[in-house]
Amino acid sequence: MTEVGTQLPAQDFPISRVDLVRYCGASGDFNVIHWNERVAKSVGLPDVIAHGMLTMAIAIRVVTDWAGDPAAVVEYGVRFTRPVIVPDPGEAVLHVEGTVRAVRDDGLAEVDLTATVDGQTVLAKARAIVRPPAG
Amino acid sequence: MPVNPSFAGRSYPPTPPYRVSREKIREFADAISDPNPAYRSVDAAKALGHADVVAPPTFPIVLTLPAGQQFITDPDAGVDYSRVVHGEQRFVHERPVVAGDELQVTLSIDSIRSAAGNELISTRTEVRTTADELVSTAHAIIVVRGGGDD
Numbered sequence: 526m527t528e529v530g531t532q533l534p535a536q537d538f539p540i541s542r543v544d545l546v547r548y549c550g551a552s553g554d555f556n557v558i559h560w561n562e563r564v565a566k567s568v569g570l571p572d573v574i575a576h577g578m579l580t581m582a583i584a585i586r587v588v589t590d591w592a593g594d595p596a597a598v599v600e601y602g603v604r605f606t607r608p609v610i611v612p613d614p615g616e617a618v619l620h621v622e623g624t625v626r627a628v629r630d631d632g633l634a635e636v637d638l639t640a641t642v643d644g645q646t647v648l649a650k651a652r653a654i655v656r657p658p659a660g
Numbered sequence: 661m662p663v664n665p666s667f668a669g670r671s672y673p674p675t676p677p678y679r680v681s682r683e684k685i686r687e688f689a690d691a692i693s694d695p696n697p698a699y700r701s702v703d704a705a706k707a708l709g710h711a712d713v714v715a716p717p718t719f720p721i722v723l724t725l726p727a728g729q730q731f732i733t734d735p736d737a738g739v740d741y742s743r744v745v746h747g748e749q750r751f752v753h754e755r756p757v758v759a760g761d762e763l764q765v766t767l768s769i770d771s772i773r774s775a776a777g778n779e780l781i782s783t784r785t786e787v788r789t790t791a792d793e794l795v796s797t798a799h800a801i802i803v804v805r806g807g808g809d810d
Binding site for chain 2: 538544547548550551552553554568577578579581582583585586589590593594595596598599600601602603604605650653
């Protein structure tokens with residue numbers, strides 16, 4: 526039963542450089558700051574950063590895995606607050622939690638997501654409206 | 661150089677038709693490391709009631725991001741691309757994108773305003789089938805950072 530306060534199973538998602546390269550290709554966003562450390566640093570970033578849209582895409586998995594059908598997500602929005610820095614060697618780990626903040630009269634659930642890396646929030650106002658799983 | 665405020669309210673013509681393939685959906689799902697079978701298996705998608713494999717919720721960015729370039733790269737718009745940051749993104753889905761869809765997107769510039777030394781451009785990109793069925797609307801806020809304050 527989905528009700529206000531229902532916690533969705535939290536997940537940790539590792540993000541490494543190869544993920545950024547793959548997302549460049551799949552999305553068509555080849556902005557140099559996502560794959561070239563020299564350029565990233567030259568514009569004042571500490572290192573290469575993940576695409577905000579990649580972080581957004583990964584974070585919604587907490588909702589789609591819970592809902593079962595990815596098409597259950599009817600609305601999804603985020604504010605990008607802090608870049609996800611992806612070191613090499615190594616990886617960033619995106620931690621995502623979700624909580625049902627409201628259940629509408631039409632049965633749709635409003636889910637608030639928190640997305641953090643090393644305890645720091647990277648997405649704000651992250652909210653999905655979703656058809657909750659049956660039962 | 662400031663963003664040209666006269667672009668607020670402007671809409672661009674629909675982009676050329678884009679046919680969504682199963683392979684592109686799978687490639688995108690691979691790129692976000694999401695193993696959901698509904699992105700890959702027609703049988704799995706049909707078991708969920710869909711006509712074909714479905715695309716992930718943020719997949720429309722594949723179409724809407726290039727559409728936004730029409731504005732950002734327009735010299736008359738006055739956007740310094742080196743100062744552009746993606747501020748916010750929101751998708752409102754009427755239905756999921758499914759393989760076989762033939763889609764066109766229409767970019768509109770809803771507003772251009774200044775806040776805290778930056779310029780904020782709100783865009784709305786409608787994703788429709790070539791039969792003019794609204795599938796999804798993408799709302800974005802593009803931030804052009806002001807000079808010398810970062």
